[in-house]
Amino acid sequence: MRDARSEMPPLERLLVTGGCGFIGSHFVRLALRRPRTRLVVNLDALTYAGNPENLRDVEGDPRYRFAKGSVCDAERVDALVREGVDAIVHFAAESHVDRSLYGPVDFVRTNLEGTSVLLEAARRAGLRRFLQVSTDEVYGSLPREGRFRETTPLHPNNPYSTTKAAADLMVGAYVRTFGIDAVVTRSSNNYGPHQHPEKFIPLFISNALQDKPCPLYGDGMHVRDWLHVEDNARGIWAALAKGKGGRVYNLGGGNERPNLEVARAILRLLRKPESLVAFVQDRPGHDRRYAIDCSRARRDLGWTPRVSFERGLRDTVAWYRANPGWVERVRSGAYREYYARQYGDALRAAAGMPAASRETTPVRRRRT
Numbered sequence: 001m002r003d004a005r006s007e008m009p010p011l012e013r014l015l016v017t018g019g020c021g022f023i024g025s026h027f028v029r030l031a032l033r034r035p036r037t038r039l040v041v042n043l044d045a046l047t048y049a050g051n052p053e054n055l056r057d058v059e060g061d062p063r064y065r066f067a068k069g070s071v072c073d074a075e076r077v078d079a080l081v082r083e084g085v086d087a088i089v090h091f092a093a094e095s096h097v098d099r100s101l102y103g104p105v106d107f108v109r110t111n112l113e114g115t116s117v118l119l120e121a122a123r124r125a126g127l128r129r130f131l132q133v134s135t136d137e138v139y140g141s142l143p144r145e146g147r148f149r150e151t152t153p154l155h156p157n158n159p160y161s162t163t164k165a166a167a168d169l170m171v172g173a174y175v176r177t178f179g180i181d182a183v184v185t186r187s188s189n190n191y192g193p194h195q196h197p198e199k200f201i202p203l204f205i206s207n208a209l210q211d212k213p214c215p216l217y218g219d220g221m222h223v224r225d226w227l228h229v230e231d232n233a234r235g236i237w238a239a240l241a242k243g244k245g246g247r248v249y250n251l252g253g254g255n256e257r258p259n260l261e262v263a264r265a266i267l268r269l270l271r272k273p274e275s276l277v278a279f280v281q282d283r284p285g286h287d288r289r290y291a292i293d294c295s296r297a298r299r300d301l302g303w304t305p306r307v308s309f310e311r312g313l314r315d316t317v318a319w320y321r322a323n324p325g326w327v328e329r330v331r332s333g334a335y336r337e338y339y340a341r342q343y344g345d346a347l348r349a350a351a352g353m354p355a356a357s358r359e360t361t362p363v364r365r366r367r368t
């Protein structure tokens with residue numbers, strides 16, 4: 001196994017999964033900013049959470065290629081891997097805890113089965129690295145004191161975190177059983193532009209902007225450690241390039257805040273009254289506190305979060321204020337029209353069907 005911080009030869013060709021989602025899209029953009037990157041293939045099923053609009057700005061980059069498909073589709077995954085990639089960076093997931101209470105089986109399929117399909121493809125192809133993007137939620141809930149370390153036993157409490165923990169364990173099994181080179185990152189709660197408005201911070205901002213009630217679970221005293229999405233993307237990049245095979249790296253922002261405090265900060269930034277906070281019944285299995293010790297990532301990867309919570313929240317609020325159309329299209333489902341317009345005719349052409357409209361922009365054929 002490689003020593004931490006002794007950077008391996010650059011991984012130039014990446015298969016990224018779930019790149020149309022919140023964190024994946026920031027990572028794809030970061031990867032394309034790196035001069036050594038020669039190819040980023042983005043495999044995304046475009047579930048309700050996948051929005052190709054999030055990557056509109058990189059579509060013209062000849063090193064970027066979008067592939068619509070599921071991580072559970074072994075043939076599709078194998079075919080993409082065979083085109084020649086050095087590493088898989090795996091973001092694709094069902095990611096919303098609330099939804100996992102209503103449809104846990106979808107979470108098992110995507111989060112556990114999908115990860116297993118990708119691991120199998122990585123093993124067969126002998127890929128140089130597999131990076132599993134995971135979450136601090138696998139550790140469960142903390143009392144008032146203490147922080148999660150990478151050695152903290154896994155104790156997930158809801159179907160989402162349980163499927164993520166199971167996937168992490170499967171990654172470990174592939175490292176020990178088959179000797180693949182895999183690294184896991186476990187980050188705390190992310191925030192920033194392009195996050196789906198079903199999640200706490202964008203839900204609050206977008207509801208408050210429309211003077212609608214902002215629902216807050218329980219007494220609002222659940223504590224999360226907020227990490228700006230760009231800091232997470234940099235941490236994932238550092239773990240990919242410098243992480244030691246078989247290791248887990250916690251990534252946290254060092255910004256522990258009770259949800260009520262975050263809610264009030266958002267309302268202050270928007271100059272909206274606190275009366276918009278609507279306390280709602282707590283959800284079952286709601287973890288009380290997360291806090292993360294990321295000294296290993298600081299020491300071994302030279303990574304440290306750069307965005308202060310105050311600046312990050314101010315910029316995030318400003319982004320949502322400036323982009324009401326993005327939120328509206330996500331909420332109404334109209335963002336799917338963007339995909340149909342952008343890719344529809346090219347996909348029909350690939351299937352030997354006639355074009356539907358003249359306005360469609362065909363996808364340029366890109367070499368992989």
Ligand SMILES: NC(=O)c1ccc[n+]([C@@H]2O[C@H](COP(=O)([O-])OP(=O)(O)OC[C@H]3O[C@@H](n4cnc5c(N)ncnc54)[C@H](O)[C@@H]3O)[C@@H](O)[C@H]2O)c1
Nearest residue numbers: 018020021022023045046047049050070071092093135190
């Ligand atoms: N958001 C957070 O605060 C947070 C914190 C820690 C870890 N994570 C992890 O980071 C990763 C990304 O989270 P996110 O918030 O960006 O999620 P997201 O819900 O915004 O995006 C998920 C993406 O995966 C795609 N996807 C879903 N099922 C798929 C399938 N079967 N095949 C291919 N693509 C599929 C969706 O279309 C979407 O583009 C997840 O693995 C999540 O568990 C998220």
